[in-house]
Amino acid sequence: xxxxxxxxxxxxxxxxxxxxxxxxxxxxxxxxxxxxxxxxxxxxxxxxxxxxxxxxxxxxxxxxxxxxxxxxxxxxxxxxxxxxxxxxxxxxxxxxxxxxxxxxxxxxxxxxxxxxxxxxxxxxxxxxxxxxxxxxxxxxxxxxxxxxxxxxxxxxxxxxxxxxxxxxxxxxxxxxxxxxxxxxxxxxxxxxxxxxxxxxxxxxxxxxxxxxxxxxxxxxxxxxxxxxxxxxxxxxxxxxxxxxxxxxxxxxxxxxxxxxxxxxxxxxxxxxxxxxxxxxxxxxxxxxxxxxxxxxxxxxxxxxxxxxxxxxxxxxxxxxxxxxxxxxxxxxxxxxxxxxxxxxxxxxxxxxxxxxxxxxxxxxxxxxxxxxxxxxxxxxxxxxxxxxxxxxxxxxxxxxxxxxxxxxxxxxxxxxxxxxxx
Amino acid sequence: xxxxxxxxxxxxxxxxxxxxxxxxxxxxxxxxxxxxxxxxxxxxxxxxxxxxxxxxxxxxxxxxxxxxxxxxxxxxxxxxxxxxxxxxxxxxxxxxxxxxxxxxxxxxxxxxxxxxxxxxxxxxxxxxxxxxxxxxxxxxxxxxxxxxxxxxxxxxxxxxxxxxxxxxxxxxxxxxxxxxxxxxxxxxxx
Amino acid sequence: xxxxxxxxxxxxxxxxxxxxxxxxxxxxxxxxxxxxxxxxxxxxxxxxxxxxxxxxxxxxxxxxxxxxxxxxxxxxxx
Numbered sequence: 001x002x003x004x005x006x007x008x009x010x011x012x013x014x015x016x017x018x019x020x021x022x023x024x025x026x027x028x029x030x031x032x033x034x035x036x037x038x039x040x041x042x043x044x045x046x047x048x049x050x051x052x053x054x055x056x057x058x059x060x061x062x063x064x065x066x067x068x069x070x071x072x073x074x075x076x077x078x079x080x081x082x083x084x085x086x087x088x089x090x091x092x093x094x095x096x097x098x099x100x101x102x103x104x105x106x107x108x109x110x111x112x113x114x115x116x117x118x119x120x121x122x123x124x125x126x127x128x129x130x131x132x133x134x135x136x137x138x139x140x141x142x143x144x145x146x147x148x149x150x151x152x153x154x155x156x157x158x159x160x161x162x163x164x165x166x167x168x169x170x171x172x173x174x175x176x177x178x179x180x181x182x183x184x185x186x187x188x189x190x191x192x193x194x195x196x197x198x199x200x201x202x203x204x205x206x207x208x209x210x211x212x213x214x215x216x217x218x219x220x221x222x223x224x225x226x227x228x229x230x231x232x233x234x235x236x237x238x239x240x241x242x243x244x245x246x247x248x249x250x251x252x253x254x255x256x257x258x259x260x261x262x263x264x265x266x267x268x269x270x271x272x273x274x275x276x277x278x279x280x281x282x283x284x285x286x287x288x289x290x291x292x293x294x295x296x297x298x299x300x301x302x303x304x305x306x307x308x309x310x311x312x313x314x315x316x317x318x319x320x321x322x323x324x325x326x327x328x329x330x331x332x333x334x335x336x337x338x339x340x341x342x343x344x345x346x347x348x349x350x351x352x353x354x355x356x357x358x359x360x361x362x363x364x365x366x367x368x369x370x371x372x373x374x375x376x377x378x379x380x381x382x383x384x385x386x387x388x389x390x391x392x393x394x395x396x397x398x399x400x401x402x403x404x405x406x407x408x409x410x411x412x413x414x415x416x417x418x419x420x421x422x
Numbered sequence: 423x424x425x426x427x428x429x430x431x432x433x434x435x436x437x438x439x440x441x442x443x444x445x446x447x448x449x450x451x452x453x454x455x456x457x458x459x460x461x462x463x464x465x466x467x468x469x470x471x472x473x474x475x476x477x478x479x480x481x482x483x484x485x486x487x488x489x490x491x492x493x494x495x496x497x498x499x500x501x502x503x504x505x506x507x508x509x510x511x512x513x514x515x516x517x518x519x520x521x522x523x524x525x526x527x528x529x530x531x532x533x534x535x536x537x538x539x540x541x542x543x544x545x546x547x548x549x550x551x552x553x554x555x556x557x558x559x560x561x562x563x564x565x566x567x568x569x570x571x572x573x574x575x576x577x578x579x580x581x582x583x584x585x586x587x588x589x590x591x592x593x594x595x596x597x598x599x600x601x602x603x604x605x606x607x608x609x610x611x612x
Numbered sequence: 613x614x615x616x617x618x619x620x621x622x623x624x625x626x627x628x629x630x631x632x633x634x635x636x637x638x639x640x641x642x643x644x645x646x647x648x649x650x651x652x653x654x655x656x657x658x659x660x661x662x663x664x665x666x667x668x669x670x671x672x673x674x675x676x677x678x679x680x681x682x683x684x685x686x687x688x689x690x
Contacts, residue, residue: 178624179622179623179624179625328603328604329603329623329624330603330623330624330626330647331603331623331626331627331628331643331645331646331647332623332643332645332647333623334603334604334605335603335605335645335647336643336645338605367643367644367645367649371623371643371647371649372623373622373623373624458629458671459671461629461630468631468634468635469629469630469631469634470631470634470635470669473629473631473669473671540668540673541667541668541673544673545625545672545673545674548673602627602628603627
């Protein structure tokens with residue numbers, strides 16, 4: 001898959017102020033400094049205030065206000081910062097691209113967050129596969145101020161990046177979510193208040209420290225300020241990672257990816273725990289715009305499904321994958337998702353019993369919803385429910401005995417490597 | 423003279439009998455524990471009945487173990503001080519075999535107390551200690567074979583062998599349990 | 613005025629023994645795989661004792677009776 005580094009749209013005074021993706025190579029520390037300079041010294045309180053006024057929300061998918069998270073951890077003692085670059089979502093590559101192209105911005109963000117919460121430890125977590133670990137380690141080694149950052153690699157599992165799973169792994173356990181009575185911001189790594197923040201969120205923190213709140217709020221929308229990284233895949237000519245202001249039209253996004261290779265029927269937005277929405281290039285990359293179609297930004301993994309593909313088949317494939325990604329700790333998740341995958345498979349394959357399987361779906365939904373220790377099963381339910389709505393016609397066709405798609409070639413990436421949990 | 427002799431005899435018989443019954447009850451407790459784990463239900467009875475039975479039989483065995491220990495302490499022939507009851511291998515005579523019994527009692531006591539206070543000590547601690555129950559039974563068995571003058575009698579051996587068979591079957595039953603919350607990684611792709 | 617109590621189950625600890633549903637069928641039923649589905653309502657006064665029995669009887673100590681709604685419910689509702 002090709003990777004694009006897109007320049008931030010230039011706007012008046014923002015000409016020399018670079019965004020998340022650098023306009024040219026910034027992997028070497030000297031090159032990074034010549035582009036971005038050093039973050040000006042400021043107090044933790046000032047930086048915290050800037051974050052608050054900026055309206056920065058988490059970029060990992062949950063969209064939680066960053067200033068609130070920072071304040072909560074700062075209230076504790078001997079905090080720990082965990083920079084989350086694990087990106088277990090197969091349809092998302094933005095964190096890997098960000099770390100490869102701008103490792104020092106991420107490191108700066110992590111160090112700044114550590115100052116704000118008075119952290120004693122800074123841990124950077126990345127997935128085991130790929131070159132993220134070596135790139136980040138090289139970047140850490142190349143600068144005098146990052147010596148204390150601990151790099152840790154995490155198994156390539158979908159739920160391994162969930163905050164309690166990540167903390168559990170760092171504490172020596174499996175990368176599986178836990179059901180502790182305390183959230184990680186109260187007791188996480190080593191029992192200490194822990195800030196788990198996505199690497200893109202931290203990179204934004206580093207930009208905020210340099211360019212200020214006004215700069216940050218000069219793009220995006222009033223309710224959702226700033227720019228985001230979005231991964232675009234599916235039937236576009238040049239799939240890749242794009243940096244764009246929140247509120248950018250999907251049409252512009254698709255144009256920057258070289259346009260469509262075939263007419264689109266639907267978009268999957270938010271990755272495999274996100275939702276399908278009917279294809280409509282008047283949609284904009286914002287929660288406000290997507291909400292009307294039942295979607296939300298999430299981690300901004302956008303996959304375009306062409307008209308020739310089968311939405312039911314793609315959904316069934318992903319649900320099978322997601323069922324296999326269960327941490328196998330909670331009965332409703334293990335058995336519920338597996339049953340859901342089996343039912344969807346029968347429907348997708350247009351097998352006898354498809355009608356009965358379809359009728360079973362709502363009962364399955366009730367038996368799975370909110371009964372796991374983490375949000376994994378609920379994400380799958382959301383994804384499945386959106387499919388039954390958006391692909392209602394295709395479902396009817398399957399139940400009537402035929403699939404109307406021209407191509408059954410896989411569109412949504414489904415990794416086959418399984419890896420372990422430690 | 424004769425009266426105190428009869429008392430001593432009675433006490434001796436009580437000690438022997440309560441010992442044998444204790445072993446049988448401890449065996450039953452062991453089997454009921456495994457039955458609880460294996461979700462066994464007698465007929466159409468609810469499954470919590472099995473767990474309840476396990477608890478009841480355990481408490482009953484405590485009673486009989488208590489009677490066994492008390493009669494052993496009271497028996498002048500047995501020469502068993504109270505200390506030796508709880509501190510293993512400190513009895514004068516047959517220190518080894520009696521000591522095994524003492525060790526078994528210690529473990530049983532810990533298991534019983536922690537089970538009664540389960541909600542207080544938390545699931546993980548309770549579970550770790552409950553595994554000690556597995557050790558208490560073979561200790562009780564060894565103790566029963568090593569002590570006493572009719573250790574080689576046929577009926578006691580028959581009881582012992584039956585208990586071993588019951589526990590052996592229960593262990594196999596336990597080990598053969600399917601992995602919980604696990605499904606074979608069959609790939610359900612269209 | 614007594615505070616409202618709620619039942620919740622730790623889904624990781626729970627191993628589908630099913631004792632809770634047997635002891636408190638008014639509030640707990642089992643899904644098709646044997647795991648407890650707890651009614652999303654406060655435990656009424658007359659069922660308090662039964663609820664406490666069910667909590668004590670769980671072989672895995674997975675069932676809990678707490679003063680407020682389980683925070684997990686809020687978290688996984690996303």
